[in-house]
Amino acid sequence: MTNYLNKLIMSRLLAAITLPISIALTILLTILCSVPIIIAGLVKLILPIPAIWRSVSVFCNFMMYCWCEGLAALLHLNPHLKWEIEGLEKLNKKNWYLLICNHHSWADIVVLCVIFRKHIPMNKYFLKQQLAWVPFIGLACWALDMPFMRRYSHSYLIRHPERRGKDVETTRRSCEKFRTHPTTIVNFVEGSRFTEEKRRQTRSPYKNLLPPKAAGIAMALGVLGAQFDKLLDVTLCYPENNDSPFFDMLSGKLTRIVVRVNLLPVAEELHGDYVSDKNFKRRFQQWLNTLWEEKDTLLTSLITPHPQKK
Known part of the structure; x- marks a missing residue:
């Protein structure tokens, strides 16, 4: 009992020390990575010349890569963290990808x-539009041409019908910018981080997910x-x-990250006019809901502890 209490005290003490260091x-x-990106973005804004835009985009992507490398190095400092990743084979940095993912925590990004x-x-x-006002991060994401989406409630759209479809137009303009160089577009299609409260509010039919948009x-x-x-x-x-992965990541208590990557073809039936074609919209939503049902089943199997073999 004494050994257990000592280990518990040491664990909490280590977390208390690790947390402010990790945040800092x-x-x-x-x-360090966002300031050069912001400056490069201002250059692109002042000099709207295609050749300059392409060069600036390459530089901004390199600085984001440096940020990712820095995050990887910080996570590597946690000796208890184990990664379980499947499905990275056959990926290529010269291709265009659309990436969809469930959203559980800030740790996901x-x-x-x-x-x-x-x-x-x-x-x-x-x-989300609110992230545009986060110091450094908001301007850096703007310079990287990431689309900011403003979500409106159903009641708000009834009062302001002119706002309907604004997110769709934002998506269209942003995607047009990605034609010139290989890009990965990431969309957390639930639109918000998963919580039990949000699951109840949205009447989600899934155990581990919110309804996809x-x-x-x-x-x-x-x-x-x-x-x-x-x-x-x-x-x-x-x-x-599962309860607080981002906090545990910062405090050095994160022990296991499980990632499954499923590579799907971009089938012809996924192309259509989502705004005007009601039949296509219905088929597309059914396809996404089916994908989400499979994801929910997979998450249940990954989260549920397996009995140890004797």
């Missing part, structure tokens, strides 16, 4: 950046469908740190 190093890394940094083009995330990826496929080489269906979870 992460902030420092983010500032870190995990996706770290595991894919050497396998596919730099990730471009669909971001189809419009963003449908529009991305509509604009860049012919250029996407594959669709990456990514499932990730933190079986031993």
Whole structure:
């Protein structure tokens, strides 16, 4: 009993020391990488010349790669962390990808950046509008041409019908920018991080997921469908740190990250007019719901502890 208490005290003491150090190093890394990106973005804004835009984009992507490498190095400092990753074979940095993933924690972005940094083009995330005001990060994401999405409630759209379809137009404009160089477009199609409260509020039919929103990826496929080489269906979870993975990541208590990557073809039936064609919209939503049912089953199997063999 005494040994257990000593280990518990030491564990909490180590976490208390690790947390402020991890936060400080992460902030420092983010500032060091985002400032050059912001400056390069201002150059692109002042000099709207295609050749300059391409050069600036290459530089910004390189700086984001440096940020990903820094995050990988910080995670490597945790001796208890184990990665279980399947499905990285046959990926290529010269291809275009549409990546969809479940969203459980802020840790998800870190995990996706770290595991894919050497396998596919730099990730471009669909971001909430509120992130535009986060110091350094917001401006850096703007310079990297990441689309900021403003979510409106159903009641708000009834009062302001002119706002309907704004996210779709934002998606279209952003995707047009990615035609010139290989890109990975990332969309957390649930639109928000998963919590039990949100699951109840949305009346989600899934045990581990929120209902998926189809419009963003449908529009991305509509604009860049012919250029996407594959669709990456990514499932990730933190079986031993399911309650607070991001906090545990920063405090050095994260022990296991499980990632499954399913490489899917961009089938012809996924191309269509999601806004005007109701039949296509219905088929696309059914396809995504089926994908989400399979993901929910997979997550249940990954999270559920398996009995140890005697």
